[in-house]
Amino acid sequence: MATRNAYLAYKRDTSHLLYWIIKSSNAIIRGRPKGVNTTGEITVLTLVSLSRLIAKYISAVPPAIYRLFQSVIAARTATHAIFQQIAAENPDAEIERSNASHKRFIDALIEAFEALGGNSWKSRERDGTADDGTNLKEELDQLVFTNRFGALSLEEKTTVGGHGDDASDEGSDQEPQATVAPQRRRQARPGKGKKGKRGKKSKKQQGQAVPKAPSLDDIPLESYPIIQNKDGIITDYLMAVHALVHEWADLRSYLQGVWHEIAYDGLNGAVAGTVSNLAIAMIQRSASAMFVDFPGDNSYETVMNTITRGDPEKVQGNFIMTQYALGPDGKMAAKVGEADVDVKEQFLIYSYRDLVDFPTKRMQKEIRDWNPSFNLADASHEERLRWRRSYTINWLYDLVNIFSSVVLQSNTMPGQTHVLEDVDWSVHGPWNRDRRLFGLNQFAGAITSLAMQKPGTPIQHRILPHHVFQLQCIVDALTVSRGWSLGALRGHVLIPPAPNFRPRRDVDLFLDRNLERSGTGFLQAVDVLKQVLEKDGTLHGDTSRHRQSYDLLEGLQYDFHNWLGESNYMYGLAHIPPSRFSNTNANGLMESLELTYLASMSIWDQIPEPMSMVHLHNMLVQKGYLSRPVGLFASLQTLFQSAFFAEGKIPTTDFEQALMEVIGETGSRRATQRRRASARAAGISAADVHRILTPDANRFFRLKSNLILYRQSDWNAERIPDADIPIASMLGMLSLSQTKQTVDPATGRKRPEETDLVKRARAQGWSDEGLSNISSPWDQHRKSTEALLASFLPEGYTLNLGSGIATKATTPAQPQRSADTGDDHHGELTGRELLALLKTDIFRGVCGDMNPLSSLNYVWVTTSFMMLIMEIEKELAELRNPLDVRACETGGPEGKQRKRARLIFLALAEQEDECLSVMARVFERGRSGFMNHIYWTDLETSEPRQEKGRRQGMEEADAGGAYQCVVM
Known part of the structure; x- marks a missing residue:
């Protein structure tokens, strides 16, 4: 149930594609050890030549491979478009050179796709005669995780392809050897014996290990890369950065909606706290997974300098939010609106600067007189920013002072001297046994460690993206309750503060x-x-x-x-x-x-x-x-x-x-x-x-309650053991819907893999047929919630649950789906969609009438x-x-x-x-x-009240078109 991140999806699709191409080409040239690829690495040009070779010998390319090609090409093309825009508005020789390299990369991918019959497959797709792709994840599982390459048809296509054994040089014995990537040289380790003399080779001693020949079986699936030059690596890093920024902007938008429900609609605060922790962990995992390819470039500052070219002011106007209408087929159609992105706001630059500035003494005078009753609606934009900055830095000071108080008090005792910059402030450190606050210990430990460094010590490289994202979420919790939020297209939105709301309610x-x-x-x-x-x-x-x-x-x-x-x-x-x-x-x-x-x-x-x-x-x-x-x-x-x-x-x-x-x-x-x-x-x-x-x-x-399950899994729902997942939950249904299916050779019927969850479901009366046909609960959640929320919308408006935006329809309503739902991406959900599902379980466990x-x-x-x-x-x-x-x-x-x-x-x-x-x-x-x-005055009998909070967010959308998708 991994959530979809654009860059990680690109990496995965590329690895799966190369895995198939290398395995297929190796099967063709087996018996020629010098030509077999054992590294899992190929160059762009090799990708093309191997695709041509495979096209000669394989009878049919699986549709899943064509879709992988399309996914990889689309990801690279989108990044290329960003590069082109940057180069047009800010001419730069390095960018232009990278653009040219990037274009060659895309052209090579397209050439390989076409060599394998991609155009013919696209034509069949248009005609409706191609596989509809509904079983893409299952196809990939079979292609990648079961070794079916021995079953490939390796007969050269003399009738279909028009080539005989001697028809071209491409079929010669030498050609495959020339198309595989060279293996990496391994540098010999210096010997420990005397230099100079070499004796005769001694016979192998009894029990001496025989070196194992290199094999693709030793290479993890994710380690099938395309070898690139420096420009290609820079492009990959920009793709990663853009995907991460897009992810945190989307999750921040969702969480603002959740905090709105807390302040305006009475949703329990523990629900928002849990959902926020899940979102923060998503950003942390995404960043860790992306930047493993770029050691040392994982700090927030490096990310921001990359996407803004080191100057946020200069790139203001380079990024836009665009609304698209979706056609009846669920795909993006006409553009119906767009707006410039507030770079400093959406990229969390304000929060980052507050985090860097707050330990300095010069800030204390500036933030001394923060007014909690300040009228945001009547203030200018600059005044609101100053008010928020003052609150943020004051809050950070309090956080550090509370968290460090036990050590500071200890230092006043005889014989106790703790060097503050050397203290282990983490939740695994010795001071964790002394409780100072609840709910923020991990974040407080990281921030206190930064604040306790000696003046002048550089800390920027230690501030990671999820630190800044978490601070932003904390600040948003206050500003949303005061009526100030950030709309995807209308920018800063101001409404009256939540009446009678108390944070301690x-x-x-x-x-x-x-x-x-x-x-x-x-x-x-x-x-x-x-x-x-x-x-x-x-x-x-x-x-x-x-x-x-x-x-x-x-x-x-x-x-x-x-x-x-x-x-x-x-x-x-x-x-x-x-x-x-x-x-x-x-x-x-x-x-x-x-x-x-x-x-x-x-x-x-x-x-x-x-x-x-x-x-x-x-x-x-x-x-x-x-x-x-x-x-x-x-x-x-x-x-x-x-x-x-x-x-x-x-x-x-x-x-x-x-x-x-x-x-x-x-x-x-x-x-x-x-x-x-x-x-x-x-x-x-x-x-x-x-x-x-x-x-x-x-x-x-x-x-275990939901709250305990998420904490024990380090806020990663994917790591919750099957034995602990409640079957009658959104998470349980999602897990069952994604269980791998096998086909019984005797009956031809599908049968789910024997997981603990499946066994428990059977014990409760589920049949194999029922388990094999469980649909993703996101589809059910979307339909039921859209039907519910329709009653809250003005006449003529429609809602996109994925973005939480309502728009006035100018065309008859059609069955719609989000342009970025998991339906098109191996069954994955976006982070926003997964949070919406898990929030339902959390709500029910904390204050709902189902499993409370x-x-x-x-x-x-x-x-x-x-x-x-x-x-x-x-x-x-x-x-x-x-x-x-x-x-x-x-x-x-x-x-x-x-x-x-x-x-x-x-x-x-x-x-x-x-x-x-x-x-x-x-x-x-x-x-x-x-x-x-119960702790509360009542339990919620259903979910409607927690969803009403979206109405305010819906009303901020620009009317004008039946769009369903917002893209940055």
Whole structure:
């Protein structure tokens, strides 16, 4: 599910194309070792000669190869057009020379394409007789990942091609040797023996390794390059830079829409935080993958100097945003509008300059009087820029001061001297154990490391593109809430600030500092649970019975109280300057939800009450002692079905056996060894609380919320193991839709590859036919969302979900698709499209009514468990119930401590009427629902409200045409 980046797609398509050409030509000239290519490298001219050779011997070129040619040619042609525009407006000998080289490269690609019959294939495409390309990814998988080259038809085309064995010199034995690229020379290593004398060659010693002959099998698929000169390498770098800038501009635009939903439409802040982290990681991965070909040229400054030729002012006007209409076939048609790109804004230059300038002392006077109530609508553009710059630099100062405070305070203690520029500020460093803030630790570590360098130390080369992109997203979160955003075509757009919006809105609901809503806030929940656990310990004769549990929760409570929403730093710590923002803070809600979930699952795994109470409730319902399920328990039973019951099967009889089965299922030697390995791995990073509390080390409660899945995968959805992906999710459907298909030779039917996800889907009743025909959820998401949003649009307007832009249609509506959807690119989605899908899952998990794992206050739920069972025990003891008496009087010296577990087991096994009746009455009196213990005021029953935020962005689009695509 890799997202589509133009340069990485170009690299991949080029490698796949060369792989096929080299393998095919090697198959033709096999038996002539001197002519076989073993390096995976060829020149442009060799590409042409090999294509001519293959055309003579192969009976049919796969359609996928023609499409790869088209993709590579289109990518190079687009870059060539950029070069031509730059050369026209800023004449430069180097650029002109590069243009000429680039044109020769494109001409050679076209020549090779035509030599293989490309024009004939294009004609068939126009006539509708060619393969429609719907199975392009499958074709490529077969061509590239299965070695089918032995099946090539190598008979020379005497009838079709018009050539016999002697028809031309191209068919001679010498020709193939001349067309393959020369192998790289390997420089011999200096010998260690004496110089001069050479003895006779000794016989091979026994066991001496025989050097392995070079082979293409040793070359990774991505290492099939076209050898180029310096101009070609420069061109490739410009392609990479342009693709990266386009990607971050697109993702920034999408994230502004998400932050708009937070401020104007009430979307939960944790959703935006998670989506933003995913987007930042996309930029980081793209840059890392692109610049592996250009060592030392990966800094933001190098990227920017390349695309602006070192002068942003001079290239202003060289870049434009263009709108295109899409025809009924989904392809770009007429241009319907365009606008100049604000280079400094879209290329993040303002944020970069703020990042470079903020550590300098000269900035402090300039940013001293930042006014949070400044009227942006009435200000000039320059005044708005100054206001934003002042905010950004103030925010950076606060970030560094908060993050470094623990070291600065430590330096004031006797015997403590830490050289600030040498401190490891990263999340893997020794100071990560001291919590100072939530949600921004990795970014704060990188920025603090820059800020702590000695004055005059160059830091520009250490600032990477994703650092600047993340800072821009942080600043956008504020400016969007104040009504200032950046439109793709209208530039800076100003609307009234979001009424009554408070950045701490969702944090305040989560913590409930002022105790406004009983049973929901985290801070009060910890206080109440501690009291209940202490009382329970006294009843069991062990006051330290629950010490580990409430120590863990009290630690989180302390950190949240002091560093989430409000900060001790706001009031000034000793030796730390006071905060520049007494009412502004970083929203670390997302990470706080993760930590409370992790801590709760860890506690549930250590105490018997959650497991035993859910089994007890199920029996009372099945036996009719409860006329209807208690909402809270029924919801938990659904959310954690596989955790509470062996193989996820809810028992209707043999209730005590069902409890024993789930205990036995998780108590196997293999399961125990797996948990111990996870615990050992967590111990390696003892400073990382996320790893310490990993659900992988739990025995029963191993289910991970979406937020945890993304963090554990380093914000890369592609790295989430199949075993952890929920089937009933957008990510699950996307993964299933992209599962490789095989054809059963006996039946001819498609069958998906046996992945863990496929196996789990089958266990839930999916058939092979159903699994093989799953369409991408992006298509379903686009159709359902477009239908929904149509009700919000003015009459006569249409929407492109990909860009979030609505336009007034001047032609009848046609079925449309985005010009850059994954449908045309090996099933890939753009970063924007993948974020839209994942955002749906995140929304549902945080504040939606489908799988809302992160919305529930598990501390309050644990309190309910404990209070219910303690009340049951009290009433049974007063009645001298025989089961309760037996549970109390057996078990030896430790009987009192294990009495509760025996009572539950006896109740499940013997089902004594008086005991079950008492239990049912207590459940009825304490009846509560899932909604009584969520952090928020409500759960969203569907996605409409989070999509309404796009309306404001839609209205900024220029009316005039039924366009569907915006291109920079």
